[in-house]
Amino acid sequence: MNVAADNILTVRGLCKNFGALAVTQQVDLDLARGARIGLIGPNGAGKTTLVNLLTGMLSSDAGTIVIDGHHIEKAKPETRVRHGLVRTHQINTLLMETSVRDNVAIAVAERQNYAWRMLRYGPQWRACLDEAQHYLEEMRIGHAGDRRVSELPYGEQRLLEIAIGLSLKPRILLLDEPGAGIPSTEAHIIHEALESLPPDIAILLIEHDMDLVFKFAREIVVLVLGRVLTRDVPANISSNAEVRSVYLGRSVV
Ligand SMILES: Nc1ncnc2c1ncn2[C@@H]1O[C@H](COP(=O)(O)OP(=O)(O)OP(=O)(O)O)[C@@H](O)[C@H]1O
Ligand SMILES: [Mg+2]
Numbered sequence: 001m002n003v004a005a006d007n008i009l010t011v012r013g014l015c016k017n018f019g020a021l022a023v024t025q026q027v028d029l030d031l032a033r034g035a036r037i038g039l040i041g042p043n044g045a046g047k048t049t050l051v052n053l054l055t056g057m058l059s060s061d062a063g064t065i066v067i068d069g070h071h072i073e074k075a076k077p078e079t080r081v082r083h084g085l086v087r088t089h090q091i092n093t094l095l096m097e098t099s100v101r102d103n104v105a106i107a108v109a110e111r112q113n114y115a116w117r118m119l120r121y122g123p124q125w126r127a128c129l130d131e132a133q134h135y136l137e138e139m140r141i142g143h144a145g146d147r148r149v150s151e152l153p154y155g156e157q158r159l160l161e162i163a164i165g166l167s168l169k170p171r172i173l174l175l176d177e178p179g180a181g182i183p184s185t186e187a188h189i190i191h192e193a194l195e196s197l198p199p200d201i202a203i204l205l206i207e208h209d210m211d212l213v214f215k216f217a218r219e220i221v222v223l224v225l226g227r228v229l230t231r232d233v234p235a236n237i238s239s240n241a242e243v244r245s246v247y248l249g250r251s252v253v
Contacts, residue, residue, distance in 0.1 A: 008033045008202050009054075009085070009172050014063035016046075016053055016226075023049050025226040027063070031172060035202040038217030038234075040210070042247050046226040047206045048090055051174045055087050056080050067172070081111075084171030088161040090180055090206075094149045100160055101145035104132035107167045135163040139193050155186030159193050172202045179209045191215060210248070214238065222247065 009031040016024035023046045031037060039047055052058040054065060056077035065073040067083045075083075095103050105128040114124055136142045139159040144152055149160065158178050165173055179190045187209065194216050197203060207213045213220065213234075220237045222229040224246050230237070237243055 006032050008035075008068055010064075010066040011054070012064045012066075014050070014053055014065065015061045016049060016058065017061055023226045024053060024060070027223075027226070027228055029221065029228070031202040031204060033171075033202055034200050035204075036216060036218045037202075037204050038213040038220040039204055039206045039223060040208075040213055040220060040247060041223035041229075045223045047223055048176055049226075050223070051087050051176050051204075051206070054080075054174060055085060081168055084169065085174070086165045086168045086170035086172070087174040088165050088176060088178060090176040092157055092161065094157060094160060094164075096150040097148055099145065100141065100147055100149055100152065101129055101132050101136065103149060103160060104135050104163050104167050105129045107164045108132055111168050132163075132167060135166045136160075138166060138196070138198075139163040140189070140196070153186060155182045155189050158182060158190060162193060162197075166198075170201055172204070173197070174204045174206075176206045177208065178205070179207055179212050187212065 007030050009029070011027060011029040014024055014027040027050060041047055049058065053060045056075060060073060063073065064071060067085060070083060072080050072083055072085070105125070108128040108131045109125070114128070133142060133145055136145055139162055141156050141159050141163065144156060149157060152160065162175065162178060178194070179187060182190060191212055194205065194212070205213060205216055217234060219231060220234055221231045222237065222243050229246065230240060230243065232240065238248065
């Protein structure tokens with residue numbers, strides 16, 4: 001295996017079939033520490049499936065996933081999180097009628113193996129809330145901590161998802177369409193939040209908003225029919241004739 005020394009994530013030969021549908025086909029993926037990689041491709045290309053395979057929400061049929069020298073392809077999802085592999089979801093998974101700060105504090109408590117239902121109102125819960133506030137501020141929604149999630153504008157709910165991801169202390173953060181469903185008037189807050197993510201975290205950004213991807217990513221991976229078509233710097237991706245014909249043709253980048 002040819003692996004760069006500064007890789008935090010190394011994926012080789014990852015495969016997944018759903019019945020006759022080969023949805024992930026021999027995927028190789030390298031993420032360096034602090035990487036900023038975009039993952040793009042048509043609907044149904046297998047982007048979310050790849051994230052599900054990496055995080056262990058789905059089991060792979062073949063291939064290896066190595067984080068910082070540790071094979072995790074057979075590990076449980078929570079073990080992968082402990083190795084620093086964290087994702088956000090294409091569709092919101094927040095506790096809508098709970099406060100914004102509590103949503104993050106619960107994740108902080110779970111990270112520390114606290115039974116958070118037992119420790120509510122105790123000093124440990126206070127510490128979880130304080131830590132949660134730090135992540136909310138990092139995502140620029142510190143003002144919203146006391147509000148119910150359902151009261152937040154949708155763009156801020158997406159930022160809350162990322163704040164929860166940060167609270168799990170990721171070394172690799174997989175963001176599945178953080179801009180999905182956000183009105184264009186709010187799109188800039190996602191861009192600003194992505195730009196302010198800690199530089200040491202490796203980030204894989206899945207997005208159909210090409211403006212967001214091309215501003216954020218230093219390299220872009222194109223996935224088509226479960227295969228990596230190419231990986232290159234943004235300027236070469238936007239001028240790549242094959243990429244334009246399978247995906248970018250309709251958009252101007
Ligand atoms: N649990 C499943 N069982 C069977 N087929 C599935 C399952 N999950 C996904 N698929 C199929 O696998 C393919 C890839 O789906 P996936 O959700 O990974 O695509 P995607 O690239 O994330 O698309 P989008 O851009 O629309 O989010 C699709 O054809 C989808 O219908
Ligand atoms: Mg998807």
